[in-house]
Amino acid sequence: MRSTVGILVSLGRGGCQVPEEKRSKHGFSYNPWDPTCKLLGGTFLFANPEKDFDLPESALANKTKSMWSWDSVDEKSMVTDIYLALQSALDLVHKAHDGGISPILCGIGITSSDVPIIFELIKRHGVLSNAEAFAFQNKFRVVDLSQLTLASFNHANYFLYPKSKNVILGKYLANKKFESGKTVWDLYEEENYNGIKDRVMDEVLSTHQCYMLIKQDFDKFKALELVDKRRAKELRKAQEVEL
Secondary structure, X not given: OOOOOEEEEEOHHHHEEOOHHXXXXXXXXXXXXXXXXXXOEEEEEEEOOOOOOOOOHHHHXXXXXXXXXXXXXXXXXXXXXXXXXHHHHHHHHHHHXXXXXXXXXXXXXXXXXXXXXXXHHHHHOOOOOHHHHHHHHOOOEEEEHHHHHHHHOOOOOOOOOOOOHHHHHHHHOOOOOOOOOOHHHHHHXXXXXXXXXXXXXXXXXXXXXXXXXXXXXXXXHXXXXXXXXXXXXXXXXXXXXXX
């Protein structure tokens, strides 16, 4: 069986610095096109779902790659490193599948944070042209757990709203809870870079655990569905016999 690479991404608020006067109490404060905002970096887990997903946490951590502003010449250099890491994963997957399968960007809430941040910065810093960045982004697929996990929750009406990180953690990892990503601003101002690294790594590994548990839930749902189909089939046969 050919290999596939899934990429679990942790970036977004946990890896961004926003000037104090632009920090909002609610919503997303960081803007990749605002020159006063700064991407601090992030951690990527490059994992093959057929080989790597059952590895112990320490082995998974060894499969991560991190890029940080304090280790880079400037933001453009760091964004270029992120681009090259994604391009490497893309090349690996396309080569394994003759271009028929795309690598997956996976995380919690990444469709409204991590993914647009990465690709907007790639454009802003001229790593790729706008047209090239669009084509590059379109070669990936995105699995956002904040949306995927909706099937695992009860809903009072037809309003389906993406679940937050801590809501998902509360369901699948009861003893795990992350403070607001805005606490990273304090860590950065205190130059507590190891604190930022540890937090982001913890988020990546927790995201991986949630992914696995959500998949297990879906397997249970399908097993129950199969039981219902068998019962319905047996009932139809019984009714036909009676006739």
